[in-house]
Structure formats: structure tokens, C-alpha cells
Amino acid sequence: MASLLILNYHRITRENEFIDPRYRSFTIQESDLLKHFQLIHDLNIPVIDLSELSNTSISGLCVAITFDDGHRSDVEIALPLLKKFGFSATFFPVVHHINKEGYVSWEEIHLLNKEGHMIGSHGLTHRRMSKLTRDEVQHELQASKEVLEKELENPVGLFSFPYGDFTQDVLKLVLETGYTQCVSTQFGFNECSGNSTVLKRWNVKSTTSARELKRMLEGNFLTLVRYRLIAQLKSCFLRIQRNLTLF
Template identity: 25%
Template sequence: MKRIIMCMCLLAAVFTLAACSGHEASTEQSIPKAEEHHEKKSVHPQIKKEPDTSAWVKTKGTARLPILMYHSISEGNSLRVPKEEFRQHMKWLHDHGYYTMTPEEAYLMLTEDREPREKCVLITFDDGYTDNVKEAYPILKKYKMKATIFMIGNFIGHRNHLTEKQMKEMAAHGISIQSHTMNHLELNGLTPEQQRREMADSKHLFDRMFGQRTSVLSYPVGRYNKETLKAAAASGYRMAVTTEPGAASRDQGLYGLHRVRVSPGMSGAAFGSYIQNVMN
């Protein structure tokens, strides 16, 4: 009799243990892993408020904006502007009352035909060279100017290119980090799907890295075609810039905006005349 009672107790214990084990397995499957939860949070950028444009005024006709195009702040070729010349350029803008825009402000200006009461420019740098933080950034801070750096996703931390830490330091002080694709390939030589991947992967990277909605794309080497324009829109950008010369206007299409290339050899005064001529 004792043996029968012991066997019944043992069977009950086994069934109870099995039920508990099944409940634990079910519970473990229903709880998301910490790593998965973190990734889910990181791909949903914070929605930043639109700029305060309450004091802006209507433009005379369609808005036109000089988007200045720099690359390296150094010496050596036609894409490099020496530090002293860059300082003179920024000083001229400061002394003549120019307002330096964020990409978000530029978008509103170009789409709504409204602008601040001051004259405006959007300052941009392509490629994300280290000298942007070492040479340009201190000058921009001195004159309290905003600017935009178009960074190549897969070049972050590479030789002569910005690190994530450097970009985040600048982003905290008025420098916007936007997309120059993942690998800096000439887009018009890629298939539509390859183009979209270059753009979408870069946007996703910077959205996550900076908690933003990356809104502007710069086409590498200025190369693009009809498929590029479609891919830029499909990837979620609000606008894209080219290397076509002149002031930007929505008449060019928001994914084909022109820029004002700044080459070496211009003093502050020559730079000023250049900007004024662009707008005339």
C-alpha cells in the first residue's frame, strides 16, 4: 500500500514539474529579449519640433536660397578651401547680417516661400573630412553659425574622416549631419534597387545614430538620373542637393536642388561679391 501511495506522489510531482517547465518556456517566448527591445527603440527616431517660423515674412516670388558647397578645409586642390579663406568667408557672412539655416528651415523656406528677415544661406560640407571638426567647426562656433555635413555612412571613423564621437559633439552645437549615401558611389551607374539601398541604409544609420529624421541627401560627385530622383523620394528624404551651379529653388525640383560651389582663392570680399552675384 505504501508503495502505491509513493508511486502516486511521484507521478503527481512529475506532472507538476512538467507543467511548471511548460509555463516557463511559454513565458520566456513571450518576453522580448533586451537586445531586441533596444533595437526596436533605436530605429524609431524622436520627432523633433518644426522650427519656429512665426516671425518669418513672405518672399518676393519663389524662394531662392544659396546653398554653399564646401568639402575639405585645407590646401591642395580645387575642392580644398584653406582655413584662413574659410574664416574670411564666414566673417563676411557674419558682418553682413546673414542667417545660417538648418536643413529643416531650408525646407520650409523653399516649400512655403517664407524666410527670416535676414539674408540667408545654408552652409554644407561634403564627405565628412576630419578637418571639418578641427578647422571649420571652431570658426563656425566663433560666429555662432549653423552648418550641415553630408557624411558617407561607411566612412565614419576611417582615415581623414569624422568619428561618431566628433559628429555627435558637433550635432550638439548646431551642426546637422545628413546623408551622402553609404559608399559614395556614382548613383547614375547603379541599378534603381542599388541606388535605393545606398540611400535608405544611410538614412536608417543616421536616423538611429542621431535620433533624428534625416531629411537631406547629397548625391556623390553630383551624379544622378531620373531613377535617382525617384529613389531619393522613396527612401524618405525631403530634398536632395546636386552640384548644379546657382541658388536653390523648388522650381528645380526638391530632389535636384542647385548649390553654390566655393573654390579656393577667394578673399572675404571676393566671396561676398560671388554670393551677391548668385542672387542677382
């Protein structure tokens, strides 16, 4: 059975472009994105669409590419590079950010969709789901889905948890709202069976070099152990944080 690594990107900048310090860790330069895509191409690793999970006949490792938040760089920088290499991707805009400065417009979302890329929801306002009431979670899920579906005239079945944060109650609401699959920011590889409701992703950061990506794609033992330990520590921290809010 094929193994899937989902690479998750956020904002992409050009050389010498100002980067807000608040978002620096999840911002990478255009030259780095080019190196990442070139590496995937050179290693001859198939890039699949998330909709292909249950239908793929690929064996071995494959990659999927996602972009969270809906930054303008999705269209200005990422789209031309995706075209260059013939890769597909899934974009998760925050609905209330659409048409705002620094983010994609509805026209650009239509362009991404027309170019064959998938559009999913990243929530209405990008709020941390575990901190919301049931009604607030329901509104974030339902309203964002309805707006996207009305605009695109297509079903929207993919949801990306803001901050990668969710509980089992939140997940239940996601499925009840009509989403068929979710993506988290928990590190790990996925089976290409289409049976997983929540898919793991690797959050690409400003420090993620092409060399680091190559080690990951080649299954370097120490690299995998390091990221799995980080993922376990993050998961433990989030559980402690949620428990503290109960007191």
C-alpha cells in the same frame, strides 16, 4: 520671397598642411574659411538651417552652409569657426568613411549633432549614382539612412548626391526611400519656400576668394553669368556622358 545661396565646402586645411593633389581643387585653407565667414557676418547676411526653408520670415538674401564627405576638418577646423560666428551648418558624411583616418568618428558626428548642426547622408560608399543599378542605388540610399538614424536616434531626411550626379530615376528612389530633400552641386540660388525637392549649391573651391564670394553675395552680374554658363556646360557634359554609356 527670400533667395537662398547654399555654400558647399569639402576639406579644410591649416596653413602649410600637405594637400593631396587629387583633392586640391576642393580643399580650402582655414584662413580662407575664416574670411568667408567674416564676410557673411560683416554683410549681415542671415545664415539659416536647411530645416528652416519653409518657415523663414527672412526677405532678401540668406545663406546656408554645407560640408560634404565627413572630413576630420569638419570638427577640427569648421566647427570652432561656426561657433565663433554663431552659424549653423549641415554635414553630409559618407557612412563607410566614418571612423577611418582623415574622417570624422561617430563620437564627432554626435558632437556636431549636439552642437545643433544637421546631419544628412552622402551615401554609403560615395559612388556615382547614375552608374549604378537600381538595386545598388537603393542599397546606397537605404543602408546609409538606416545606419545614420540608428546611431543618431533621429530621422535623416537630407541627401547629398555624390559628385552631384543623379538622374530622375535616382531622384525618384531617393524620395521613395524617405528622404524629403536633396542637395546637388548644380550652381544657382534657391527660393526659401521649402517647395524644391533638389536644392542648388555653390561648390566652394580652393580658388574661391573672399572677393569672389563678396561679388556673388552682392549679385555682381558678370560673376553670376560666368557661374551660370559653367553650370550649363557641366550639365550638358553630364548628359552627353550618360548618353554615351547607353551605346
